[in-house]
Every structure is written in C-alpha cells, then in structure tokens.
Amino acid sequence: MFLHNIITQTSCILSKLILNRSLYLVTASILAILIATLHPFNFLLLNNFSIQTITASFDNASSFEDLVNNILLFIPLGFSYTAFSQNIKIKPINKFITLIIISAGLSLTVEVLQIFLPSRSPTPADIANNTLGGIVGIICFYIWHSQSFIYILSSVENWKLSNSNKKIAILFLTYIVLSFLMILPWKATTYLSNWTPIYPLLLGNEATGDKPWRGYISDLHIADRSVSKNQLSELFDSQDYLNIFGDSLISSYQFTNKRDFQDNTRQLPELLPQGQSSYLVDSQGVALSSSYWLKTGTPTTLLNKRIRKNSQFTIITTVATADTNQIGPARIISISSGILRRNFTLGQRGNNLDLRIRTPITGENATDIKLSIPGIFAHTNTHNIVLTYSKANIQVYVDNVQNFYYFNLLELIPKEQKLLYYALTFIPLGICLTFITIIARKKLNFYRLLLPSGILLPSLILESILVIDIHKSISLTNILIGIFFTGGTMLILRIRASELPKKQF
Structure with a gap:
C-alpha cells in the first residue's frame, strides 16, 4: 500500500512536470511569434483610425517566402499546444478546433497590430497560412508521439469504411479531387495579386x-x-x-x-x-x-x-x-x-x-x-x-515580331524554392494516402490499385494542368519530385507504424 502511494504520488508529480513543461513551450512559442512578427515594436498611432483604415491596411498579398515562413512560424505552437492538451482530458476534435481558434486568433491579433507598425504590412493570407502552420504542428506531434499515433492508426483501421468497396472508392475519389484542388496555390503564384497599389x-x-x-x-x-x-x-x-x-x-x-x-x-x-x-x-x-x-x-x-x-x-x-x-x-x-x-x-x-x-x-x-x-x-x-x-508567361519583342524572347516563371523557380513548394503540395497528400491505404488494406484488390495510382496520379494531375493552363514545358523531373514526396511521406508513416508494438496497433 505504501509503495502504491509512492508510485501514485510520483506519477502525479511527473504529470505536473510534463504539463508545466508543455505550458512553457506554448508560452515560448507565442513569445517567439510576437517577436518575429512585431519587432522592432516601433508602434505609431494613426491620425484617422477607422474601419476603412483597417480595410485599406489589409490590401496586401503574400509572397512565396512569406507563405513558407508563416507556416513554419506556427508549427511549434501547434506542436506544443497538442503536447499540453495531452495531459488534459479533451476530445481530439475539440483539441483541433481549439487550436484553429488559437492560431487564427493570435494571427489576426498580430496582423491588426501590424497596422500600427510602419515596417510591417498586414496580409489576409498570413492568417490562413499561420492557421495551417498550427495544424501542421498537430500532425507532427501525433506522428512523433507513439501512443497518439497508435490510437489514430487503430481508429482508422477499424473504421466501418474498410468493409465497403463503394465507400473506399468514394474516399479515393475525394483524394483525387483534393489533388486537383492543390493546383490552385500553384496558379496563384502566377497572379499579380501582390502588386502594391500605392507605388508611383x-x-x-x-x-x-x-x-x-x-x-x-x-x-x-x-x-x-x-x-x-x-x-x-x-x-x-x-x-x-x-x-x-x-x-x-x-x-x-x-x-x-x-x-x-x-x-x-x-x-x-x-x-x-x-x-x-x-x-x-x-x-x-x-x-x-x-x-x-x-x-x-x-x-x-x-x-x-x-x-x-x-x-x-x-x-x-x-x-x-x-x-x-x-x-x-x-x-x-x-x-x-x-x-x-x-x-x-x-x-x-x-x-x-x-x-x-x-x-x-x-x-x-x-x-x-x-x-x-x-x-x-x-x-x-x-x-x-x-x-x-x-499566366507566368513573359514575352518580350524588340523592334519586330520575329525578334522575341520568352520566359515562363514556373520553369525558372530556384531549386530550393521548388522543393519547398512540392513538399507543401504533396506531403499532405502522402498523409491522406497513408490513411486511405490503411482503410483499404483488407480489400487486397483495391489496395493493389490504390497504392500505385494514389502515388502517381497527383503528380501527373499537377504537371498536366500546369502544362495545359500555364503553357509551361512538361518536366519529368517535376513529376518525379511529386511522386517522391507523396510516396516518401507514405513510406515514412508506414515504417513508423511498423516500429510500434504490434500488440498496441
């Protein structure tokens, strides 16, 4: 009895330490966000502050670099918040909704405060990208945390969907539709939506x-x-x-x-x-x-x-x-x-x-x-x-129609930037494909069809639409990069699952 009490008390102390450490990480993440987005804190009061002023101040757009930075900036918040909430009895769906509210609310607060900073430009897209960063943080935590990963995989494998060929087919079609939707951010990179109106x-x-x-x-x-x-x-x-x-x-x-x-x-x-x-x-x-x-x-x-x-x-x-x-x-x-x-x-x-x-x-x-x-x-x-x-196509004619020069911006993206773009596009698809193949594992014929087509099709869809709509040249390298990120993500998750104790999964 005495030993049992000691073990119980020790467990309580450890739980409190973990809870406190997670809380510290959440606090540190929020402070890092505030410093990164509001420094050097040179706030100025506006002479005519109004709703119109706020609306006009948000008339900005993000670049690729802003998109990546805003996602990365909020990943630690999503990760640390999920770690903190593990020690509190909250349903997973409530954790997810709460994090979205926290990420979006913090991002909106920062963007409004940037109105009063001459060195900053508030951007509506930053709120969406920050929120996405928080969601990525949740996903990273669940993949890293064994017990949570086991719980998710077990839940997915035991879904009633796994017994219905029709429902699995609908789920895969939804995955293909999502692959088509992934083209939208790529097309947005060719728009002139980030032109600033006030330049002379x-x-x-x-x-x-x-x-x-x-x-x-x-x-x-x-x-x-x-x-x-x-x-x-x-x-x-x-x-x-x-x-x-x-x-x-x-x-x-x-x-x-x-x-x-x-x-x-x-x-x-x-x-x-x-x-x-x-x-x-x-x-x-x-x-x-x-x-x-x-x-x-x-x-x-x-x-x-x-x-x-x-x-x-x-x-x-x-x-x-x-x-x-x-x-x-x-x-x-x-x-x-x-x-x-x-x-x-x-x-x-x-x-x-x-x-x-x-x-x-x-x-x-x-x-x-x-x-x-x-x-x-x-x-x-x-x-x-x-x-x-x-549509990303630049044509320059000098003196006559025959003397012309042609550029396509998508074909000139630097390698590092292109890899980041493809990672942001295909890693989420790889995660979705992992869960779909787990659901379809009991249906061997479906599984054999879904696995290769799920890896290959998204990359082919993206490249085909860019070639048709943006008029870029077809690139086998781009197709292989998409396949690498989709298949690689799925492979890593499957290896991670195989490392877990079989009696738990």
Whole structure:
C-alpha cells in the first residue's frame, strides 16, 4: 500500500512536470511569434483610425517566402499546444478546433497590430497560412508521439469504411479531387495579386534617386491585358494603341517635342521632373540622366489595381540608351517605392535588358527570379520594345515580331524554392494516402490499385494542368519530385507504424 502511494504520488508529480513543461513551450512559442512578427515594436498611432483604415491596411498579398515562413512560424505552437492538451482530458476534435481558434486568433491579433507598425504590412493570407502552420504542428506531434499515433492508426483501421468497396472508392475519389484542388496555390503564384497599389510610376531612376539611367525615351503605353501574336504585328505597324486596346489602355505618354508629360488617356497622373529643372526634349524623346528623371506626382493606384485584378499587362515603349554599359540595373521604367520594393522594373544592366515583375514567387522586390535579355543595348540605336505578361508567361519583342524572347516563371523557380513548394503540395497528400491505404488494406484488390495510382496520379494531375493552363514545358523531373514526396511521406508513416508494438496497433 505504501509503495502504491509512492508510485501514485510520483506519477502525479511527473504529470505536473510534463504539463508545466508543455505550458512553457506554448508560452515560448507565442513569445517567439510576437517577436518575429512585431519587432522592432516601433508602434505609431494613426491620425484617422477607422474601419476603412483597417480595410485599406489589409490590401496586401503574400509572397512565396512569406507563405513558407508563416507556416513554419506556427508549427511549434501547434506542436506544443497538442503536447499540453495531452495531459488534459479533451476530445481530439475539440483539441483541433481549439487550436484553429488559437492560431487564427493570435494571427489576426498580430496582423491588426501590424497596422500600427510602419515596417510591417498586414496580409489576409498570413492568417490562413499561420492557421495551417498550427495544424501542421498537430500532425507532427501525433506522428512523433507513439501512443497518439497508435490510437489514430487503430481508429482508422477499424473504421466501418474498410468493409465497403463503394465507400473506399468514394474516399479515393475525394483524394483525387483534393489533388486537383492543390493546383490552385500553384496558379496563384502566377497572379499579380501582390502588386502594391500605392507605388508611383518612374522613368529613368528610382524614387530614391540612386539607380539612374542615361538615355532617351520617346513614348510609353500600358494596358491591363496581354496581346496575342496576331495583334503584335499591328502594334509594330500602327501607333493607334487606343483602337487596339480599347478600354484596356490605362496610360499613354508621349515625350517628343513636348514640355509637359500628361497621360493622353487622362487616367494617370502627370509625370513631373525630378532633379534639375533644365532638360532636353527633341524628336528622339526626353533625355534622362542622374540629374533628371520623371515621376508621377501621386501614386498610379488605378494602374496598379487594374493590373493586379487582371494579372496581365502589356507595356510598349521606345527607348535608346546613351551608355552601353550601365549598372544597377539602371531603371528605365519602374513602378516602385525604392530599391527594395517594386511591382515592375524594366532596366539596363551592362548592355542587357533586365526585367523585374513582382509575383508571389519572385518576391517583394521581384528579385527571386532574375530575367535578362543579352545585348539589347549593345549600341545606342532606338529600340521599340513590347512586353506582355499573362499566366507566368513573359514575352518580350524588340523592334519586330520575329525578334522575341520568352520566359515562363514556373520553369525558372530556384531549386530550393521548388522543393519547398512540392513538399507543401504533396506531403499532405502522402498523409491522406497513408490513411486511405490503411482503410483499404483488407480489400487486397483495391489496395493493389490504390497504392500505385494514389502515388502517381497527383503528380501527373499537377504537371498536366500546369502544362495545359500555364503553357509551361512538361518536366519529368517535376513529376518525379511529386511522386517522391507523396510516396516518401507514405513510406515514412508506414515504417513508423511498423516500429510500434504490434500488440498496441
């Protein structure tokens, strides 16, 4: 009896220690989130704080890097909270719901507080990504914690679904539908949804004045839609861009033999001189240099919003460099707030034409994927440049339809970034496939069909839709990467299950 009391008391003490340690981990996770998202804590009070102010402040979008960081940041919270709740009698479904509320609530609080931080930009997508990170933390805990993993596997294996071929088939079809849904985040990476509305239009420099370009620009036209190859010949042969684009033409500036630089469509602000007051305008256009460039007096909000909404645009310009070896890249046309944040830049590096287009995969400064066309500025001749963007496809035509260059952003994603993207896409599918095959294990014929098709189909579905819809080239490597993450995740979980005591599982 005495020994029994000692064992009971010792167990209570150990349980309290585990509970306290888990609570410390939850607290540490929350503090880490607050520091990572709110540092340097330079809060400022807004003069006109209102619902409209809050709504306008949330008009931002995440990049790929933000997506990954926001998921990773909340994984420790999900893991430590689940460890803490193991010592409290709470049903698994209640744990799951509570964690979603905690993760979403904490994320929303952080995003609202970021309104008062000049160095931060609140983003609606961050709330969803943070919540997803908390859910990933729960999954990681249950896989790591033997008793919880045993309980889940045993429950799945004993589901009544395992006795019905029809229900197993429906479950697998749901898995295939989920594979199709996984295409949506990939397509979202090609949208221009993260363009910032409040950036101005600049010609010949950055707003900070430290990336000057030396050369001439005679005209600039911007439309919020792409053009087909059939329309390109007309663009080079005709100057009637309003007739070609119609209402899609957002701006049209002419710089030859003029003393003011108004937008001919009257939709964008006037371009105003920056630097010295004297400047040269002749039949070749306006001369831009380190001492003279142009900037719209107010942000080109209409331009940025319409391009962001349609996720496509066409830019037509006529330029001539005055120096065939410029560094920076020197900014010819830029929609930006400085050297670190931009929506778009057309520039010159050496004698190359450099492009920066902001998308979720190119980053806030559009530098994660570098685009360059060699030799365009090898001489000081005038060039007529047409650049069109749609669904990750960038086409640049120089002087005529035959001289064109093509890029697809999805084909240029850096290897590390691509692996992370594929991991985020296919690891959840691998987890789902594990449970489906456990359910179908008693149905041997179904099991033999589901196992290979469940591993192969999601990767084929993703690659096929990207090829058809985004017009990228088919890649066997991408298909194999998807198969690796789906099958590898399932294999790891099955090995983990086989390591558990058979009498428990």
